[in-house]
Amino acid sequence: MSSIIEIDKLSHIYSPGTPFQVTSLDSISLDIKKGVFLAIIGSTGSGKSTLVRHFNGLLTPAAGNVRVCGIDTADKKQRRNLWRSVGLVFQQPEHQLFEETVFTDVAFGPRNMGLTEAEITERVHEALRLVGLDPLEAARMSPFCLSGGMRRRAAIAGVLALKPQVLILDEPTAGLDPQGKRQLMKHIEEFRRREGATIILVTHDMEEVALMAERVAVLNRGRLVMEGKPREIFSRAAELTAIGLDLPAPARLIRQLRLLGKPVRTDVLTTAEAEEEIARLLGETQC
Amino acid sequence: MTMTESNGTGYLRGCPESQDSQLTAHDRDEIFIAVEDLTYIYNHDKAGGHRALSGIDLAVKAGEFLVVAGPNGSGKSTLARHFNAMLKPSGGRVIVAGMDTMIPENAWEIRRRVGMVFQNPDNQIVSSLVEEDAAFGAENLGLPSEEVKKRVEETLRLIGLSQYAKHAPHLLSGGQKQKLAIAGVLVMRPSCLVLDEPTSMLDPAGRVELMETLIRLNRTMQVTVVLVTHFMEEAVLADRVVVLSDGRIAVSGSPARVFAEVELLAELGLKLPAALEIAHGLRKRGFSLPQEILTMDDILAYLKNN
Ligand SMILES: Nc1ncnc2c1ncn2[C@@H]1O[C@H](COP(=O)(O)OP(=O)(O)OP(=O)(O)O)[C@@H](O)[C@H]1O
Ligand SMILES: Nc1ncnc2c1ncn2[C@@H]1O[C@H](COP(=O)(O)OP(=O)(O)OP(=O)(O)O)[C@@H](O)[C@H]1O
Ligand SMILES: [Mg+2]
Numbered sequence: 001m002s003s004i005i006e007i008d009k010l011s012h013i014y015s016p017g018t019p020f021q022v023t024s025l026d027s028i029s030l031d032i033k034k035g036v037f038l039a040i041i042g043s044t045g046s047g048k049s050t051l052v053r054h055f056n057g058l059l060t061p062a063a064g065n066v067r068v069c070g071i072d073t074a075d076k077k078q079r080r081n082l083w084r085s086v087g088l089v090f091q092q093p094e095h096q097l098f099e100e101t102v103f104t105d106v107a108f109g110p111r112n113m114g115l116t117e118a119e120i121t122e123r124v125h126e127a128l129r130l131v132g133l134d135p136l137e138a139a140r141m142s143p144f145c146l147s148g149g150m151r152r153r154a155a156i157a158g159v160l161a162l163k164p165q166v167l168i169l170d171e172p173t174a175g176l177d178p179q180g181k182r183q184l185m186k187h188i189e190e191f192r193r194r195e196g197a198t199i200i201l202v203t204h205d206m207e208e209v210a211l212m213a214e215r216v217a218v219l220n221r222g223r224l225v226m227e228g229k230p231r232e233i234f235s236r237a238a239e240l241t242a243i244g245l246d247l248p249a250p251a252r253l254i255r256q257l258r259l260l261g262k263p264v265r266t267d268v269l270t271t272a273e274a275e276e277e278i279a280r281l282l283g284e285t286q287c
Numbered sequence: 288m289t290m291t292e293s294n295g296t297g298y299l300r301g302c303p304e305s306q307d308s309q310l311t312a313h314d315r316d317e318i319f320i321a322v323e324d325l326t327y328i329y330n331h332d333k334a335g336g337h338r339a340l341s342g343i344d345l346a347v348k349a350g351e352f353l354v355v356a357g358p359n360g361s362g363k364s365t366l367a368r369h370f371n372a373m374l375k376p377s378g379g380r381v382i383v384a385g386m387d388t389m390i391p392e393n394a395w396e397i398r399r400r401v402g403m404v405f406q407n408p409d410n411q412i413v414s415s416l417v418e419e420d421a422a423f424g425a426e427n428l429g430l431p432s433e434e435v436k437k438r439v440e441e442t443l444r445l446i447g448l449s450q451y452a453k454h455a456p457h458l459l460s461g462g463q464k465q466k467l468a469i470a471g472v473l474v475m476r477p478s479c480l481v482l483d484e485p486t487s488m489l490d491p492a493g494r495v496e497l498m499e500t501l502i503r504l505n506r507t508m509q510v511t512v513v514l515v516t517h518f519m520e521e522a523v524l525a526d527r528v529v530v531l532s533d534g535r536i537a538v539s540g541s542p543a544r545v546f547a548e549v550e551l552l553a554e555l556g557l558k559l560p561a562a563l564e565i566a567h568g569l570r571k572r573g574f575s576l577p578q579e580i581l582t583m584d585d586i587l588a589y590l591k592n593n
């Protein structure tokens with residue numbers, strides 16, 4: 001498969017030349033294949049948001065370069081083309097809500113794409129359904145009258161309505177209730193399959209990574225320290241905990257069982273797999 | 288070591304021998320927050336408004352660790368904002384440490400006792416320097432600035448923000464902002480902490496560390512903790528869990544009692560903690576596991592001997 005994002009020795013520095021200079025990204029190289037579901041993990045302040053803001057040209061490299069869909073993101077003349085293909089849901093997207101109603105807010109992007117009124121309405125309703133908001137009731141409300149989690153859902157809908165080729169979500173499920181999380185992830189995966197889109201998910205939820213991601217990139221202090229399949233990454237438990245990360249809870253349980261000398265598989269990631277392993281263990285001892 | 292120093296580390300480390308003067312030792316059964324038939328309606332006027340809470344009765348005991356859970360829009364933040372008199376009841380009443388939140392003169396004293404961490408950390412940034420921001424609440428309490436300075440240093444160290452003391456808060460990462468909001472409240476050393484989804488943007492280690500800090504403050508300093516959260520793994524650690532649904536209490540009780548309501552929780556779109564999900568699945572397969580299982584450690588302890 002071909003690469004859709006090519007990152008070559010990317011470095012970024014905030015407030016260069018001041019006492020508060022922060023090297024937020026340090027010579028990162030990474031190829032992201034078209035149509036993949038990539039999770040980006042890393043401790044607080046490791047550079048995840050800084051990295052993904054380079055993918056739509058919001059930030060430009062201090063050194064190295066980033067190409068998305070063949071476009072050099074530093075090329076200002078290509079910005080519009082870039083924005084047409086790349087949708088970014090910010091970490092605290094509720095700050096981007098500014099219209100009078102949820103409907104007009106979600107319709108903002110599609111309207112700028114020059115769609116007809118009927119097409120716009122269809123896109124808005126579809127996007128609201130994807131995030132679990134009622135297309136009729138919630139759509140009429142002012143974004144400022146929504147709860148924290150509902151506001152977040154509305155903001156995510158605004159980007160989904162654009163149907164971008166590359167969909168970047170920066171901690172989208174923070175603040176969502178368990179069902180909201182599960183449904184959003186399910187819908188994102190459906191969107192990926194249907195549209196052949198590339199998904200880049202920044203998250204602190206290791207269970208989400210285990211369930212959803214095909215590839216995982218791990219950042220620590222602005223450096224890319226691991227990249228691989230979830231099972232490969234989560235087999236490196238000691239390295240992960242050393243940088244403020246962890247295994248999914250079920251994986252941790254099974255590992256501890258193994259340390260107690262129980263004969264269990266070590267590559268378990270999800271609750272379903274953990275249940276299976278323990279059932280096998282109990283079954284064997286009970287016979 | 289001076290008195291203030293021993294007090295200082297005492298609160299954060301949870302050393303009961305160095306009781307802070309602001310903390311009143313309380314009797315376990317004393318009610319710290321009493322909510323009686325509380326109703327809250329946003330934009331309340333003749334035309335109506337939006338009813339966010341209906342007929343809530345709840346008593347938070349002094350020294351209790353209470354978790355408030357529930358789906359998006361169920362009224363958690365609205366309820367929490369009544370605990371420090373940010374919102375006033377449309378009906379019923381809320382009494383904090385014996386003070387009615389309706390009486391404007393009580394607001395200052397209530398906010399001195401109840402420290403609040405809001406859901407959105409950006410709404411809490413008040414200063415252009417991290418260390419000043421963390422000091423703001425305590426300075427407003429009229430504490431001597433030497434004392435505040437000491438507390439800020441300790442708290443930023445505990446929470447892992449020391450190196451950002453001279454940075455601008457609005458330029459911090461999401462998780463760093465959330466940590467700063469928590470630090471600002473810890474510096475005030477209130478006898479009650481109300482935290483609205485404080486770990487939503489923290490990394491796994493930061494989430495565990497905050498829970499450990501809250502439990503330590505609660506167990507050894509008798510700090511009353513009200514934690515609003517979507518993480519069921521955090522809820523099982525509480526003394527009591529209250530689940531809201533559509534502005535009402537759907538179920539409340541010990542974690543064991545609440546998480547036994549598997550069907551109700553599923554209906555509300557809530558999830559069991561992973562350990563209970565596994566235990567539940569195993570029972571369905573015909574294995575008999577002890578009913579007390581709540582956490583991964585419980586499963587581990589059981590399997591160790593079986
Ligand atoms: N606009 C800015 N100016 C100066 N420093 C910044 C700015 N934005 C971020 N930083 C710093 O750069 C580093 C990386 O920040 P970034 O927001 O990319 O982290 P993150 O991995 O997304 O963290 P989190 O999980 O908390 O969201 C942090 O140390 C942060 O304080
Ligand atoms: N400022 C406001 N004006 C009008 N209605 C509001 C306002 N804030 C909240 N509401 C409404 O009150 C209800 C309860 O909101 P609240 O913020 O208390 O929910 P919550 O349980 O904290 O949800 P979340 O998990 O999403 O944070 C929701 O239906 C919401 O739409
Ligand atoms: Mg971030």
Ligand SMILES: [Mg+2]
Pocket residue numbers: 147148149363364365406483
């Ligand atoms: Mg809320």
